Amino acid sequence: MASVEIAEMRNAHEVLAEFSYDPVELQRGYTNRTLRFDISKNSIEEQAVTQQMKDLWIGGKGFDLWLMLQEISSQTKWDSPENPICMSSGPLGGTTSFPGSGKTLVTSISPLTQSIMDSNVGGYFGPYLKFSGYDALTIVGKATEDIIICIDSVKHKITIEKAPKESLDSHKIAEELTEMYADDEMDKRNISVVSAGQASEHIRMGVLNFSFWDWRRGEARLKQAGRGGIGTVFRNKKIKALVIKNKEYLQPWSITENKVTQLTTENICCQGGKSDRELVKEIVEKWKADPDYVIEMMQDVQEKERFISKDAVQEISLITGVPESQLYHIATFYKAFSLKPRGELNIQVCIGTACHVKGAAKVLDSFERELAIKQGETTKDERFSLEAIACLGTCSIAPVVKIGDEIVGNVMSKDVPKLIKKALKQLETKKEKGDKNA
Ligand code: FES
Known part of the structure; x- marks a missing residue:
């Protein structure tokens, strides 16, 4: 995409609300706070997560439902300004050793059923929200013109901005905003864009598209929260996109505390043969030995050697400082990795x-x-x-x-x-x- 076009889009933004925040440490999977946007009033505020909330509603869909109940009454319809869209990640969100921990749970009153509907979606948004410092977010109100909401966890700044020039279609706006907010090519993986697309303005079953940057294909790809027509609610509120930028990986749970890993690591890591340590070094250097890119390093090793060997894990761990146990968590979590040599095809x-x-x-x-x-x-x-x-x-x-x-x-x-x-x-x-x- 031409940088002139992106610059034009960015210049057309008008900041309607701005909120700065302090980073927090994750405590046993919780940041202990949520975000609330009222886009009718252009307000952004933090709300505390209480112990009772954690005990009774846990997180994910539970937190979303609790947040919904704070906003709605029996009179609230799907297109009422007070109908919230809530998004949340659970206390295990972003812990790679647990399946499903990358999910974002979304709820709203559905235009299809007029009842509360939840939908879940993969990608990076949920973990990025948690790593940015929030367990969940609520959006209420209705904007008068197309807006975007941007959570920038690098600058610790959150804004609501008028965004008149960006495309409405999800596959385009995901590319545009990824390009706009990334510092360079490598930074694109740190951006996730939520959008609903133009069709959502005309149908009741609009989906929400959550983008993630696929560096192999060099494009933003989309995953859908497809249930209940929550994309229709999103566009009814005149939200063009919700963007999150995050570079932090805050380990929600300490991997070394995981006894299962300690018991199984030695067994699972010994199945492969040797690997070319020089090749692994070259791959790690290609990614500037940045611990944030260990998954990409492992993808390269998998592609070249057709498996992740014990040598490769040791080498990556040695250079990047990421514990071997964490690399094994990644290798055993994603189907794309194999600890035994795979065939040529x-x-x-x-x-x-x-x-x-x-x-x-x-x-x-x-x-x-x-x-x-x-x-x-x-x-x-x-x-x-x-x-x-x-x-x-x-x-x-x-x-x-x-x-x-x-x-x-x-x-x-x-x-x-x-x-x-x-x-x-x-x-x-x-x-x-x-x-x-x-
Ligand atoms: S079930 Fe979707 S491709 Fe097979």
Whole structure:
């Protein structure tokens, strides 16, 4: 995107409210405060989280419901200014050792059901909100013109700004605001943009799109809080976007206290072979040995060596100072990482609901038979690994299989031998090319 256009958009902003805050330490998963925006009055305030709130409502959906109850009455409709949009992360939010801890829980009165509806979404927003110093936020009121709300945890500043020039469409505004608020290319991963898109102005089932920066694709990608039409409420309040910028990683729970890790780490880390320490060093240096980028370093190692070895973990830990136990938490949490060497080509068979209904089990059976391995295993010649995964995001062409980088749709079990033959050919061509270039 042209920097002139971004500069023009930024220059057109008019600050309507500004709020500075002090950073806080996380205490057992809580920051002990929430944020409340009233965009009719352009006010921003902090509210305390009480012990009773933590005991009875815990966090996530519970906190959202408690916050909703402070704002609504029996008369509140979905399009009433006092209908809040609440967003929260739970006390485990941002702890990579627990599945689902990256989620943001969103609630509002739904335009579809006229009752309180919750929706949850992945991405970085929830953990970023917590690391910025807040357990949850509430937005009430209605703006008169299009606004954005920006939480900048680097400057510890929160603003409500008029934003007349940014696009309404989510895929565009996510790119525009990521570009606007990032200091450089590497900083883009520290931005998350929530938006609802133009269609939400005309339908009752508008979704909220939460962006995260995919540095491999070099683009902002979107995850959806899709239930209940909360995107429609967002646009009804004339909010164009909610932006968060965060560079901190505050460990909500001390990993070294986790006894399960201590018991299992030694066993899980010994399954792989050796790795090229020089290569790992090069990768770590590419990311300036910045502990914030250990996931990216591990993604590079996984791509080059097809697994995360004990050597690689030791090397990354040594240079960046991130404890090995934390790296193992990451390696065992994300499916993209493997602690055993994977085959040259990874075959993923989707067994998600849509694919399951259309016969994915038979397709997986065929792959297991043809390759003579079970899912989760690698062939003896290390050419293929086979994995069953939940959803590849292309349900309309179910059943779906991903071979290397290629998505193949409408796969029947009788197609499997042909697909394997084709994949073998690909591997041979790749090898020939490699030999020629060598
Ligand atoms: S369920 Fe298979 S692609 Fe979504």
